[in-house]
Amino acid sequence: MPARKDRKTSKQAKEKSESLVVSRRAFLGVTAAAGVAIAAGHAIKRPSIASALAPQEPTEGVVTEKWVVTSCLNCPTRCATKVRVVNGRAVRIAENQLSKVSEGKLCPRSHVGLQVLYDPDRAKSPLKRTNPQKGKDVDPGWVPVSWDEALGEINRRLQGLRDRDEAHKLAVFCGLNSISNDDLIRRFAGAYGTPNIVTDDSLGNEAEKSGQWMADGNYVHSAYDLERTNYILSFGASVVESQKPLARNLRMWGKIRRERPNRAKVVVIDPRYSVTAAKADLWIPIKPGTDGALALAMANVIISEELYDANFVNNWTSGFDQYKELVLSQYAPERMAEITGVSADVIRRIAAEFAQTKPAIAWRGRGATCWPDGSYASFAIFCLNALVGSIDVPGGVIYQEYPSYREMPAIAEDRIAKAGKAKPSLGSNREGRVPVAGVSANQVADSILKGNPYPVEVAIGYNSNFNMLAPGSGRWDEAMAKLPFYVHVAPSITEMATFADIVLPACTFLEEWGYDHCPPGSGFAEMKIKQPAVERLYDSLSIADIIFGLAKRLGGAVAQSFDGTGDDAEGFVRYRTGTVMPWDEFRGQGVWVGAKYEFYKYDRVFKTPSKKFEFYSANMEAVLRSSDSTSCLPHYKEAKFLGDEKTYPLMLSTYAPLLDIENGNQNYPWAQEIYMVLHGQGWSNFVEMNSETAHGLGIKDGDMVWVESSFGKVKGKARVFQGIHPGVVAIANGQGHWACGRWAKGMGINPNSILGVDYDRLSGQSTFFNTRVKVYKA
Amino acid sequence: MARWGMVIDLDKCTGCQACTIACKEENNVPFGSPYENIRRLAPYWNKVIAASEGEYPSLNIEMIPMPCMHCDNPPCVQVCPAKATYLREDGIVVQNFRRCIGCKYCIAACPYGVRNHNYKEQEEHPYNRPDSPPDRSVIGPWPFPHRTHGVVEKCTFCFHRIDEGIKEGKRIGIDVVPACVEACPTEARVFGDLKDPNSHVSRLLATRGSFVLREKMGTRPKVHYLHK
């Protein structure tokens, strides 16, 4: 053994060297660990939502505050609002108590207006396309350009068309615009010389209108005096979820259910347990497409038991005898029970109740009318109102009054314009169609694709988005890709905008001038102002100013047509509303309320040859050249479905939840995060199916499933739900975007992409509910 | 001293959720993402739940708005260690961000799930309100401070409106109401002084059958519901 001392020193030395070695090792180890940890730190950190708007500069609190009266445009109701603007930024949207349509109340969508205004994915300047390829997943290669350049290019194209005498080859697509912008758009189209104004109203609202037209000659949405009614029989109309004017419906709901001595009874007939069905007194699930049959069965009961309003029927209707004969002979409740799936007992009971509770209204919605024979279903249901005398009475069907705007001078129609408008319009397969119906929107896609009756050269879209909203939306992708030159005018880049050659950033409704009035519903007229609550964001211009600019550049008769109408947006609004209300008053109050609604105008409201309500439609007889009497009477024909029953056993139904913002965009988190109230979830939509059906297919709640029609398929999450007819699959609209912005893109599925294309015979609107599908696990 | 309460008429309520959105708008409450929606990380001062019973075709779904119940016997106040939440004299259960340490005991103890923890900074969201001093953790006087992450927040019955309204001599419950009550289009929500026998809330409770949620918990909430 070494000497103790040596051992100690060598031990010490060994310790020292060991400790040095260890400490170096420890140092390296710790450094390595730190490096790993820092890298891990980056992995741990979850990327936060990018803030596109610059962070707020620290302020000393409120420097300026003002309230601006304006109105909303997140749906066609156009409610009057007041906006609180602090330090130049809109912070709150509140009610305008002076508005009487909804007694000032607002629906949730109006508050989402703040997110429409401050949408970080808005177009910030005019954009020009650099990638000549157009397609769904194709990057347009947007390049910002100046307004001058953009408008100049557009002017060149428009001028070119007119020079070649081809003014009709301009198509104008209209989405949800203010009435004032709508007026300007139509005036421009008229002065320019094109008959092709394609509105999204004509996608799905025409059958309802033509049903009423056949009965009383008014091609309008039906309006109902909700405030005073005692019975609502809803055929597929979700009164408190999607029917317009929604805010009025919501306020009146509260009133008629709990604020009067008489509580109104509500019965909802719908294959789907909608929000309205959840609040109603009775939900009657019905086989889709048979609402007309049910209405006629009820008419059968009412007539056979002599419960109809004999006074009204005898004095103010015509064709009752033919109607009575048809109804009594062919529409017995027992037979209709088989067809509709509603038992004869229920039919008899509800019909009797409906007839004996006065006043009562039969309200038809898209679920009843968006079918190949939807106009007749609409007619059949509308006739129930007449049977019980609910026409132009308190609590019944009413006829909307409108503000009498100042009449604009006649447009200066030059030869080119006259020639253009004389040409047939697009989508003009009008065989058997009522002439008063407008251009059938969904047919326009086929027109463009086939070049029939002529190819479209230039198109301008104002807030339109048919690539999402139209059935068979894939065709629109093809059609838009085919268009040589498309200009999209809207605040954001929606699906349709991705096919544009030029995007013009329009103002949102909180930044522009305009006038609006309430859609049918209130009866009395109400006009609301739109005035800028904040300075225009980014490099945007209002649609009115864009149109004035284009008109000026075109010069000639087009520019002339806009002379003397105000010269710019504010001027135009002031000009048009001058006859209704003094400008300063209008700007200060924001609302003009018309005279109280006058009922019992039987001498004036019927625009029919007999000047009465017609069960046998003479208007229709004049259109048809044959004397097939059934075609002039309300009747039911079994709907033809797209897709055979064997392969596709279920029927696809779509609906619009309340938070579906109807401007074509859904890039709004407040609306997205609480989208489906009945299902307690947001940010998506579901494939809703009946629990028995799902069980039979081996599908559990939450499974991913394919929904396939003969036109395409989509994959979504299944929602096994008790509130739906066993043969029906329901998918909510408003999701499935592939453009628009970070909060809409990639969320949910778009049912319109797998719907087949079919049309209502009489009005040319698209059908939405007659596509068959099959569902299977993904 | 008043005792503020709310009455929600479940018959009139149509589940439109205007109250939820208006509350977020008024109080600068951040919105969430799809992931946060599923995980329930996003704060909701007012939420609307749907409770279903029955089978096709005899199904019933109730839509029930749930703000903070402002209980008279609040379990959250009982368990907060830092006195960050306390019951004010007028019955409002207040949340003080400065004192809150984020221990989340109140979230565990609330039987109604109306309390929310801030899981991330508010400024991560593009929409925020400028009419507030941007300094963090403001005590008491509102409005709408930026809350740091880590503190708990909940419905306050818009006490900033009420306090301001009282100062200006306005009638609370008639001229001045919380944002959700103001926004409700069917007028299903009513706010007022439960101790005042002439207030709208008292009269409603006297004439209609009412109930509170989870009554067995003994929290004595001041948000009452009227039967359908």
Added chain:
Amino acid sequence: MSSEFVPIEGKSRGYWFAVAVVAAVLLFGFICFGVSYVEGHQLFGGSNVIPWGMPIVLAIYFIGLSAGSLILSSLTYVFGKVEYKPIARMAVFLAIVLIFGAMISIAVDLGRPEKFWRLFMFFYLNNMTSMFAINGILYGGYFVISILYFGVILAQQQMLTRIMGIIAVCWAVLVHMGTGAIFGFVEAREAWFSPIKPLEFLSAALTSGMALLIVVTIATFKLSGRDIKKEIISSLARMLVVFIIILFVLIAVDKLTHLYAPARGAALYMLAGPYSWIFWFLQIGLVVVIPLVILCNPRWRNSIGAIVLASLSVVIGVFFERYYLVIPCAAYPMAFYPGKVEGVYGAVGYFPLSIAEFGLSIGIFAMLALMFILGLRYLDTLPPVEAKEPATASLEGPAAASEQTSVA
């Protein structure tokens, strides 16, 4: 005689390697904490449904271990059972380290950790009806008392040791019953609400503390080349069996009570719900079944290896018992209204595992391990090594261990 207890030498490569590894993990945990402090608790798995996550699980776990460990040290210093003296100091030190870890865990779980001092403003800024506030007094006091206790042990003051021991034990009982009360007194969470929770926690503390003590004793003594008498371990194991049985009885009574009541939804969820496998396999299996099978078997019950296995099983199992209580039991959806609440408001909560939370948790474990290892080196916690040569202070114990160590 201070030579009765010595620190470990702490010079071997094994020792430094352990320190380095543990320090690295601690650094990682620290970084995780730093990132979460800046980014917020969005990085963790908690939500408004499941408010508490891993840090609180760790907190109650450590408190239990600490209280158990301290109570078991009382066997020597209060009840005078000298045969446990070799491990008693280590037990007290372990208790201090663990309670420190528990307090750090709680501080880390706070949304605003920099405001942790508000938990200690007793009666002044605190609402004393809150179990959190009461526990602030209990934990803070416990920390101070256990340090004082350890101090008088190190100073070898027998009389003071006895007094402090009694105080410490009583306080430890209160501490862990208080922790149980945090959960048991919350009526809103049906899976938590129970008067038995404080007792259940106390018995879990004793069980897990005893098991941890066995494991740490064997590990420390073996790794530092010390001998431990088999009888000590066997008698500890026998006590462990009793504790396990008591714990099982309390759990069973609690669950049965809730099952008998008509409102048994929460109990069914706990016993047969989607996460009940954690209860049956990880809690009952690891805490009750496996240890009892091992320790009641006449052949195994005296084998050190088997005892260590059983104890390890208990230590891990009690962790899962805490985990199950804090996370799956909080995920049970509250019944706001009769019927089925649709969507996210009626769904069982979801708690994803996240890197930040995991890193934080293992960082806290690492911190405790580091403190313990460093404490062994610098404090007189262990009995001296029986072997003769310092050079043989290695992983193997000396071949011929001496029989008895004298007691001070």
